Amino acid sequence: xxxxxxxxxxxxxxxxLLAMATLASGAAAMQKKVQIFVTFYGLLAFRKDAWxxxxxxxxxxxxxxxxxxxxxxxxxxxxWLDTLKxxxxxxDVQVHACGLTMDLLAIKLEDLExxxxxxxxVGTFVENASGGQVLFI
Amino acid sequence: xxxxxITKEVDARGSFCPGPLMEMIRLIRSAQVGDVxxxxxxxxxxxxxxxxxxxKAKHELIAEEPVEGGGTRFICRKLH
Numbered sequence: 001x002x003x004x005x006x007x008x009x010x011x012x013x014x015x016x017l018l019a020m021a022t023l024a025s026g027a028a029a030m031q032k033k034v035q036i037f038v039t040f041y042g043l044l045a046f047r048k049d050a051w052x053x054x055x056x057x058x059x060x061x062x063x064x065x066x067x068x069x070x071x072x073x074x075x076x077x078x079x080w081l082d083t084l085k086x087x088x089x090x091x092d093v094q095v096h097a098c099g100l101t102m103d104l105l106a107i108k109l110e111d112l113e114x115x116x117x118x119x120x121x122v123g124t125f126v127e128n129a130s131g132g133q134v135l136f137i
Numbered sequence: 138x139x140x141x142x143i144t145k146e147v148d149a150r151g152s153f154c155p156g157p158l159m160e161m162i163r164l165i166r167s168a169q170v171g172d173v174x175x176x177x178x179x180x181x182x183x184x185x186x187x188x189x190x191x192x193k194a195k196h197e198l199i200a201e202e203p204v205e206g207g208g209t210r211f212i213c214r215k216l217h
Binding site for chain 1: 151152153154155156158159162163166186189190193194
């Protein structure tokens, strides 16, 4: 196993975005190379300023949603985007946008948060992920 | 800690995993080789994470000491 971790971010809910960013931070801290492939709802969450208004939580846990959001606000948990930016400061973390989603939803790279470096196809992602751990969120 | 001078300390109580670890990494990066820095954390996960990171990053964990009011001070020397 190479010392790298690849995260496929398919979900765009705050709970899963926070999980992605926290995992990326931990992996970056432990000196693993991290690549995050943002696709579909995950990509929508990366549109500029979307993090400010996005309050969606996983449907599976909606009975817990109000409590979870309240706890995060009261305890001033940093936003998932700030957490991800911190991970990028301390380690090798790359965020790639999924080409298919970009085409389908007519999104351009400049519509996304600046943490996204480029647009790649799934082939590139799989090739980059080869030999390391892969997580689907 | 007698005889050891902490050049910089961050009180990261109130921030959660991985916040205190991130603070330690930032401190170490901004320090000179040989400097001793400290992070105070009350976060449960950090108790294991911080020593694990210090080991992985090949620095020296000088001490972990309880802090008045709750939490732990992690004292680390930058080795390289």
